[in-house]
Amino acid sequence: MAEGHPEAAARFVSDDARMHWHDQAVWWVRQKRDAASSTVPDWEALRAAASAIKRHTLSRLADYLEQFERNATALGAHVHWARDAAEHNAIVHGLLAARGVTKLVKSKSMLTEECKLNPYLEVRGIEVVDTDLGERIVQLAGEAPSHIVMPAIHHRKEEIGELFQIHLKTKPGAADPSYLTEAARHHLRDKFLAAGAGLTGVNFAIAETGGLVVCTNEGNADMGTSLPALHIACMGVEKLIPRERDLGVFLRLLARSATGQPVTAYSTHYQGPRAGGELHIVIVDNGRSAILGREALRGSLACIRCGACMNTCPVYRRSGGHSYRYTVPGPIGSILAPARDAAYASLPFASTLCGSCADVCPVRIDLHHQLLALRQDLARQKHVAWRKRLALRVAARVLAWPGLYRLAGWLARRVLPLVPRALLYVRWNAWGRQRELPVMPRDSFRAQLRRRRLT
Amino acid sequence: MTARDDILGRLRRAAPPACEPPTLDALGVTFPDPLAQLAAAMATVGGACVRVADRAAAEAAIAALPQVAAARQIVSLAPGLGHALPGTLDLAAIDDPHALASLDVAILPGTLAVAENAAVWIDGRVLLHRAVFVITDHLVLVVHARDVVHHMHQAYDRIADRPRGYGLFISGPSKTADIEQVLVVGAQGARTCTLIVIEDAAPAR
Numbered sequence A: 001m002a003e004g005h006p007e008a009a010a011r012f013v014s015d016d017a018r019m020h021w022h023d024q025a026v027w028w029v030r031q032k033r034d035a036a037s038s039t040v041p042d043w044e045a046l047r048a049a050a051s052a053i054k055r056h057t058l059s060r061l062a063d064y065l066e067q068f069e070r071n072a073t074a075l076g077a078h079v080h081w082a083r084d085a086a087e088h089n090a091i092v093h094g095l096l097a098a099r100g101v102t103k104l105v106k107s108k109s110m111l112t113e114e115c116k117l118n119p120y121l122e123v124r125g126i127e128v129v130d131t132d133l134g135e136r137i138v139q140l141a142g143e144a145p146s147h148i149v150m151p152a153i154h155h156r157k158e159e160i161g162e163l164f165q166i167h168l169k170t171k172p173g174a175a176d177p178s179y180l181t182e183a184a185r186h187h188l189r190d191k192f193l194a195a196g197a198g199l200t201g202v203n204f205a206i207a208e209t210g211g212l213v214v215c216t217n218e219g220n221a222d223m224g225t226s227l228p229a230l231h232i233a234c235m236g237v238e239k240l241i242p243r244e245r246d247l248g249v250f251l252r253l254l255a256r257s258a259t260g261q262p263v264t265a266y267s268t269h270y271q272g273p274r275a276g277g278e279l280h281i282v283i284v285d286n287g288r289s290a291i292l293g294r295e296a297l298r299g300s301l302a303c304i305r306c307g308a309c310m311n312t313c314p315v316y317r318r319s320g321g322h323s324y325r326y327t328v329p330g331p332i333g334s335i336l337a338p339a340r341d342a343a344y345a346s347l348p349f350a351s352t353l354c355g356s357c358a359d360v361c362p363v364r365i366d367l368h369h370q371l372l373a374l375r376q377d378l379a380r381q382k383h384v385a386w387r388k389r390l391a392l393r394v395a396a397r398v399l400a401w402p403g404l405y406r407l408a409g410w411l412a413r414r415v416l417p418l419v420p421r422a423l424l425y426v427r428w429n430a431w432g433r434q435r436e437l438p439v440m441p442r443d444s445f446r447a448q449l450r451r452r453r454l455t
Numbered sequence B: 001m002t003a004r005d006d007i008l009g010r011l012r013r014a015a016p017p018a019c020e021p022p023t024l025d026a027l028g029v030t031f032p033d034p035l036a037q038l039a040a041a042m043a044t045v046g047g048a049c050v051r052v053a054d055r056a057a058a059e060a061a062i063a064a065l066p067q068v069a070a071a072r073q074i075v076s077l078a079p080g081l082g083h084a085l086p087g088t089l090d091l092a093a094i095d096d097p098h099a100l101a102s103l104d105v106a107i108l109p110g111t112l113a114v115a116e117n118a119a120v121w122i123d124g125r126v127l128l129h130r131a132v133f134v135i136t137d138h139l140v141l142v143v144h145a146r147d148v149v150h151h152m153h154q155a156y157d158r159i160a161d162r163p164r165g166y167g168l169f170i171s172g173p174s175k176t177a178d179i180e181q182v183l184v185v186g187a188q189g190a191r192t193c194t195l196i197v198i199e200d201a202a203p204a205r
Helices: A005-013 A016-038 A043-059 A061-074 A085-098 A110-114 A117-122 A133-140 A157-167 A177-194 A220-226 A246-258 A288-292 A298-302 A308-312 A314-319 A330-340 A356-360 A367-380 A386-400 A402-418 A430-434 A445-454 B003-014 B034-044 B055-064 B152-159
Strands: A078-082 A103-106 A127-130 A197-200 A204-206 A211-216 A230-236 A266-270 A278-284 B048-052 B074-076 B105-109 B112-114 B120-123 B138-144 B167-170 B192-198
Touching (some): A016 A308, A016 A314, A043 A061, A043 A298, A061 A278, A061 B003, A085 A117, A085 A197, A085 A230, A103 A177, A110 A117, A110 A230, A133 A157, A133 A177, A157 A177, A197 A220, A211 A220, A211 A230, A211 A246, A246 B152, A288 A298, A288 A330, A298 A330, A308 A314, A308 A356, B034 B048, B048 B055, B055 B192, B112 B152, B120 B138, B120 B152
Parallel strands (some): A103 A197, A197 A230, A230 A278, B074 B105, B105 B138
Antiparallel strands (some): A211 A266, A266 B167, B112 B120, B120 B167
């Protein structure tokens, strides 16, 4: 990949006003999450329980998948398995083609974004309509989602108004969110009524029952699965939970962490197909088993996709979701993407390692520790620029040798103040590009300490 | 090797050491007045809660709702409620859910309501067509006060022994904040959600 996060982020921050607007819009969601979680006295006990359920599930994931398959099949669902994106896409297309379906309505599924399902189906003559409002907006704009919960958070309402004017024939200049949402409601109603199949993601798959839970606020998954006769549900292997009552924990955490709501408007529990209909469940690996095998990273598979880590991340808020160039942006995406593909090697460095993400994560993923572990792996594999590696090697040597350290300090104090500014802030001074170098003190810390002790 | 066996084999080889699942018994918060909490939670999720003394009062409260008074098509699946309203459809006579596209009001019985978050459990067996709760413009849910639980853990205990099948929690009307974080109620599903809580002491169903 030619361009990494720093280059894409530089473009985003070049519009200072917009960057601050985005920062505030996302931070507002973080504040709603804080308000919601603080009303729950057993919040930390819930996080601990959620983390323990996921840890347990991952330790027996294959057993639980088999149990899920058995129970789902007994309920009349069909279970399919896909090693990778290509197999997933072929299975979905096969199901649609065999039934002559040419119009598909989709609710939010980051997995199908990851597998690039839409373009795969579109070139094969199938109309794919993303029905979550935010996803529909980015689909009409020809973009990827910039956030997993709020896919169009990077757009201003005026831009959405212009987009809808072209595609939905709304009034010129209209930018009122209520008006635009109403227009989308009518537009999407027509799509739901005409669809031959509905595809959903999966929030939770329950081994004990063979059931699936899909959570939405708009009700778009429910529209898409209750009108057409064919429901295809696509899930990564990590969506499993053992028991239905575990949902009590996750549903209390998910919406509060995501948007500050006490629960999503619709939490639909599917168990088998509806009368006269079909339910097909596609279970996808696509690199997840490899992540499970990496001890430092396997905790990332506990993610329930609430987006809280991005809402709190100072780097995400100021660089925007598209600068990550991966389906899942922010701290969790910065683990999942490079764990799968070294082309995303810049992402673990798109972090201050401040740990705010780990503090808000409802399943207590140690995100910043994992980002650090990835940096170490990537540096060992030479996926870090040689200049940075050289600088760090020099720094390590200087810090390891007291004499060298003292000499470097002396040079910095004596020489740097004499160097003309134009020479100091040259192109290769990456630090100085956005920052001022500190004012050099006259004396070293050691000298100051010695003087104070004597007087 | 099939994809299934391949994936399961890889997951088995990669599995971390076994660890036990947690007990969930200590979780959940109880409220001094769960009905008041339920009404407050319903308001925060954009719905409304109407508390009535008995079934006759519930019938009157439903008929008095402006969205019901203005409705041309109504479906009621709540036993003994709303069936005499003008415009009531017989859902059993409808084969294809697409025919529900102009439905104005659906009146549905809830198995239970959760005070913590205003989630109402709807058992799929009562629906006849799954579309009915989401395709309708307005939703009226009916629960008995004795079926109000404090939190989600109690809710899952209560529904644990139901026959296997479809069901869902509904908490308020359909909503979105996908355009500049402005909350808009009535995204794709119901535009309003009114919960009728019947506080009579009738024996449990």
